[in-house]
Amino acid sequence: DQQVKQNSPSLSVQEGRISILNCDYTNSMFDYFLWYKKYPAEGPTFLISISSIKDKNEDGRFTVFLNKSAKHLSLHIVPSQPGDSAVYFCAASGRGSSNTGKLIFGQGTTLQVKP
Amino acid sequence: NAGVTQTPKFQVLKTGQSMTLQCAQDMNHNSMYWYRQDPGMGLRLIYYSASEGTTDKGEVPNGYNVSRLNKREFSLRLESAAPSQTSVYFCASSEFSREHQPQHFGDGTRLSIL
Numbered sequence: 001d002q003q004v005k006q007n008s009p010s011l012s013v014q015e016g017r018i019s020i021l022n023c024d025y026t027n028s029m030f031d032y033f034l035w036y037k038k039y040p041a042e043g044p045t046f047l048i049s050i051s052s053i054k055d056k057n058e059d060g061r062f063t064v065f066l067n068k069s070a071k072h073l074s075l076h077i078v079p080s081q082p083g084d085s086a087v088y089f090c091a092a093s094g095r096g097s098s099n100t101g102k103l104i105f106g107q108g109t110t111l112q113v114k115p
Numbered sequence: 116n117a118g119v120t121q122t123p124k125f126q127v128l129k130t131g132q133s134m135t136l137q138c139a140q141d142m143n144h145n146s147m148y149w150y151r152q153d154p155g156m157g158l159r160l161i162y163y164s165a166s167e168g169t170t171d172k173g174e175v176p177n178g179y180n181v182s183r184l185n186k187r188e189f190s191l192r193l194e195s196a197a198p199s200q201t202s203v204y205f206c207a208s209s210e211f212s213r214e215h216q217p218q219h220f221g222d223g224t225r226l227s228i229l
């Protein structure tokens with residue numbers, strides 16, 4: 001039972017355009033959501049997060065949107081750059097695991113930004 | 116700043132052999148985690164340690180054991196390796212208290228079981 005799903009295994013966009021990565025979740029107990037970026041042969045790197053009390057969080061070129069009623073979050077990258085080419089994972093944590101900080105990860109989406 | 120350090124980076128084992136994956140963090144974090152990453156499946160939690168002296172099972176604990184040696188170090192042991200345990204293993208740490216904090220990851224151990 002996949003509680004966090006990234007239904008698009010890959011995405012290709014042109015440099016300078018917007019990249020939109022999507023993530024769906026099923027567990028209504030989740031209250032904290034994160035996006036990680038991963039380059040080959042490296043560990044995941046934290047990118048941006050959002051609490052369930054918000055519907056948007058912005059950090060430079062990266063914005064995460066949360067739609068709690070749809071159990072959906074998305075990561076927008078504007079403008080996209082070739083260095084953004086990586087695998088992006090969404091992750092969720094919730095009140096059920098509030099004493100441990102355990103994360104549930106999606107399968108990942110590979111983003112390719114073409115020059 | 117080293118962050119989270121994992122050793123070894125690569126390892127090849129034969130079925131039935133045992134080995135321990137080492138992880139150390141220098142951020143004074145309370146919580147530490149072990150994940151495995153397999154193609155198309157994201158990262159799955161094997162074991163975690165919410166604080167020094169405690170360990171708990173995650174999503175896929177079978178075939179593994181862990182030891183939280185001290186606040187800095189959290190090791191993962193395969194007692195009798197099986198081909199199904201071929202994977203990339205990531206260790207992570209976080210300063211988790213009442214508020215959520217992101218986890219910080221090491222660069223992984225690539226393990227092949229023949």
